[in-house]
Amino acid sequence: MxxxxxxxxxxxxxxxxxxxxxxxxxxxxxxxxxxxxxxxxxxxxxxxxxxxxxxxxxxxAAGSTGAAPDDLGDILYTSGTTGSPKGVMVTHDAVLRTGYASALTRAFEDGRRILFSLPCYHMFGYVEGLVAAMFVGGAIVPRLAFSAADYFDGIERHRATEILCVPTMTVALLEHPDRAARDLSSVFAVLSGAAPAPVWLWERVRAELGISEITTGYGMTECGGAMTMTLPEDPLERHSATVGRVKRAGVAGLPDHDGDLCHYRTCDPMTGEELPAGTEGELVSSGPTHMLGFWDKPEETAAALRGGRVFSGDLGRVRDDGYLEITGRSKELYKSGGELVMPKEIEELITRHPGVSQAYAVGVADDRWGEVGCLWIVPEPGATVDPDAVLALCREKLARFKVPKHVLVTTAEDLPTTPTGKVQKFRLARRAAEVLG
Structure with a gap:
């Protein structure tokens, strides 16, 4: 361009x-x-x-290129939520198999029309939008940048049937003042990635946007895209509490897979030792769609790809029903007074507070405690959030070492994000350190 x-x-x-x-x-x-x-x-x-x-x-164009399914097909860069993006080498088969599994899991009808503003040089838009649509003779409606008004324009003009979002985008759609006046009757499905959303958000999506099919997912560029998804018929609580179960993709005969796209287990994030089933730890996976490695980064490849398994850096557990729960990001954990703090627990508590649209907890340096929590808050439109009231709620509901020391208020527009709309918390931590001096 x-x-x-x-x-x-x-x-x-x-x-x-x-x-x-x-x-x-x-x-x-x-x-x-x-x-x-x-x-x-x-x-x-x-x-x-x-x-x-x-x-x-x-x-x-009509001849064979001679490429094999397991040959390198793409070098796709990570979204950069925890640092500099890395080039992930994935095979032809990985991209096609993941796209097929997504169309199957989301129960595509013929001719599905998918609207999104996510860039196609990342896995979300590329695989879950472009490639998945091809399996049912569908179409994509790509947008150059996200705005709620532009999404509404695209739905009305092109009669899109599904939209791809991250939770921050979904909130923007619901809060736009012109939403009720727009013709959104064609759209009935949404795929939301990047982070789980609370039940109340999905209830509003159904009631106010007319969405009847909700799907959430979880994956990494290193794994070939989204590896897990909820089903459109799952209850809202499952969409909120989990990121789905491993997608089915016809890989029967591979060890530990039995038709699943990949296999997940958890390991101790400090030692790498495998943990008992159902135990919370770092999510580790293996499967035919996983990366060959990072382009020109042997040390980073060795750290992330060990024994044929991808170590995600994400914390979670695999439930007895096969659904995954994400509990945090190992690189986002911080220690306050020697105690390990998981930001997600604080964020989930505060986003239930009246007037709070989004909340992000990060660790900042502190002379006494080593690190303390700093909570960034985005108020709902027209609302005012009292930092003292937020801290009082934390003191009431959380252990003392988990209570943030600082509360900072910002806007959704000022949040540092990746091109796919994911919030870069390492930049929020850096910004907090600068603001607090």
């Missing part, structure tokens, strides 16, 4: 690597070619356009 928002990509290339349109430069010695998709700018002379690229492939 020649630009996005206020960014002029061609001007950036001119600044970083002058002469890039003619091939390799001193700054980009490995550059072979640039293909540009004209938007605002006219095509740069000498630079291949998307149409010209398509024409180059026509003579061989």
């Amino acid at each position: 020649t630009g996005y928002g206020d960014l002029d990509h061609l001007a950036l290339l001119d600044e970083v690597a002058p002469g890039w349109e003619h091939g390799p430069t001193a700054e980009l010695p490995d550059l072979r070619a640039v293909v540009q998709l004209p938007t605002v700018h006219p095509a740069r002379p000498g630079v291949t356009t998307v149409e010209e690229l398509g024409a180059l492939g026509e003579p061989v």
Whole structure:
């Protein structure tokens, strides 16, 4: 793309690597070619356009490329919720198998029309939107950026039947003042990822958006996309308390799978030792869709991929019914006075408080306790949240060492997020440290 928002990509290339349109430069010695998709700018002379690229492939389009299912197919970057994005190497089979499993689990009808603003260079939009729709002759309605008004415009114009969201987007749709005046009659399904949402949110989605099929999921780029999903017919409590069970995808005969897309167990996050079934710990998985490794990062690959299993960094447990519960992120835990604090417990308590739309707990340095909690709060539109009342609730409901020391108020627009809408808590922690001095 020649630009996005206020960014002029061609001007950036001119600044970083002058002469890039003619091939390799001193700054980009490995550059072979640039293909540009004209938007605002006219095509740069000498630079291949998307149409010209398509024409180059026509003579061989009907022939076999010779690629095997387990060959490297994509290098997709992680969303960067806990640090710098890493390039994940996944196979052709991984992407297709995960997309098929998603269409199967979400019970697609022929011609499903999926609207989303999630970028297709991440797994959510790419696999759960684009690839999954192909299995039923469906269509996607991609949007360049998220806004509630634009989602409503897209649903009305293109008669979308499903939307892809993260919880922050869902809240924005419900809170938009023009929602009741829009024709949303075509849409009946939503797939929500990134984080579980409370039951009250799903109740409002059904009552106010007319959604009858709700699906939540959980996965990682390192695993090939979403590995677990709830079923559209599951009760709302299951959509809220869990992220679903492992999707079915026709892999019978593989050890420990019996038709499931992958297999989950938990390990001690400190030692890596496997824990008894049903015990909370770090979620570890194995399966045919899991990554080959991180591109050009052998140390990070060795840390995340051990013994053919992906160590997720997420904390949770596998219930007796096979559904997964996510309880936190190992990299987001902090110690206050030597005691381990799980932010998710605090966040779930505070989001039930009147007037609170979103809450995020992070650890910040403290001379006395080592680390203390700092709670970022996003009020509901028109509401005012009293930090003292929030702290009083924490003192009433939480153990003393879990009670945050600081409460900071922000807006949904000021939350640091990834391109897929996930909140980057490491940046919230950094911002809290700067605000608190």
